[in-house]
Amino acid sequence: MVRLSIKYGDANQFLYETNTNMAIDDLLREIALIYNGRLKVHRICSEIQLLAKHGITLPINMQGLTEEQITELKLKDEYEDVCIPMDGYIEEEDVTGRRNGRSPTEKMKEILNKTVQDAKDKISKKLVDANKCVTRDDINEAIQQLKGAVMIVYPMGLPPYDPIELEFKNEEELDGTQDSLDVIKEEEASLWFSGKEMHRGKKLCDYVGTNEKTKVLVKIQKKGGGAPAREPVVSEEEQKQMMAYYYRKQQEMKKLEENEDNAYLDSDWADKNSLKRQFQGLNDIKFKPR
Template sequence: MVVLKVKRGDETLFLYETNVGEKTDSVIRDLVAIYNGQLKVQRVCMEIEELAEHGTMLPSEMIGLNDDQIEELKLKDIWADKCIPSGGFTFNKDPMLRRNGQQPNEAMGKVLANTITEAKAMIDKNLAKSSKTLSLKAVQEAINLLRGAVTIVYPMQLPPHDTIRMEFTNTEDLSGTQASKEVIEPSKAQLWFAGRQIFMGKLLKDYLGNNDKTKVVVKLNQLGEGPPGREAVISEQMRRQMMADSFRRQEELKMSLL
């Protein structure tokens, strides 16, 4: 099996196992789905952290309003009484004025916190450092794990406008957010190897050769971003070692001339 070290820019994202006889279409599709899935897990974990602290999300017309403004406009969060966390809650006002302040109890908070830790570990970019590959199945398992934890705490489901529920149903709207700049549109995805773009409708071996027992670096980007920078011929660690060796030889030469 060939192992692809997948990068975006200079950042290593994950390792992916495939074979050189695989169609480029399916490889590119998988790589983009895994990368976007990593981003989704990270977004959901961040929002669940807020859920554990400040409860469910307020309706859009109430977000950012203080208590006086809400009272003046006679607005009401009709979901506050419907979506009470298992075991009850304590009030912990959200300083960002996004969530209703109904914080789950300590036990339910631990359920969410422990699941966040486990899900993050499943898609962590540091997996690549330990030579562990990442699959689309693993990403989906991380998402299902998070969904299960939220269901334990909120068996009646979250409000339909809550970002977490929208992420789980793939109806999230990322327009105008920083997250939208990170996600790669599948129809605009590009994959590069050694300065060459890997096109659809080919086989990996058309670019990587027939050696199925190798590890190569490929780079993901999006149409319009231009070709990604080439990988350094030598690693930073090797460069430093070569400089140190050169310096030592110069010192040895100086000593021999004394």
């Protein structure tokens, strides 16, 4: 099986394993689903962290209003006394006015936060360094774990308009948000290998060959953006080493200049009698003290 290291921009995203006979159309679909699935998991994790800190989301018409304004407008959150966390709640005001400020107890918070971390680890970019692939099953498993944790802490469920609930139902509304810019739709996606676009209707082997025991770098991006930037000739680590080397050389030259260029006289190669002693076999003579 050939392994594809998927990059978006300058960042490694995940490893994907397949065979060289796979059609580019199918490959695009799979990679786009995994890429967008990882974004979805991160969105859910962010919202669950806010849920653990400030409770459920307020109705749209109550978000951002002060208590005085809510009272004056006679607004009521009908889910406030229904969607109560297990073991009760703690009052933690949300300064953004987006959530109701009834956060779960510490024990329930721990369940949510631990599950969030486990889900992130399952799809982490660090898996690239560990040479581990990410699959659609991993994405689905992470989402199911998050869903289970929310059900444990909120057995009565979440309000139907809560972003977490909408994500679980695949009814999330991303239009006009930064998250919508990150999502790459399958019909808008393009794959690039070695500076060339991988066109639909062809197979992976048309670009990377038929050797199944290879690992290649493939970039995903939106169509119309032109060719992605080429990889740097040297890696970031190699660049650091080169800069350190030239810095040391610069310091050595500076030291020579400070010593009026006479420091080299202490070097073995500057000894005019070195060759003579070498022919006479006198280089390694050691004198014993009396």
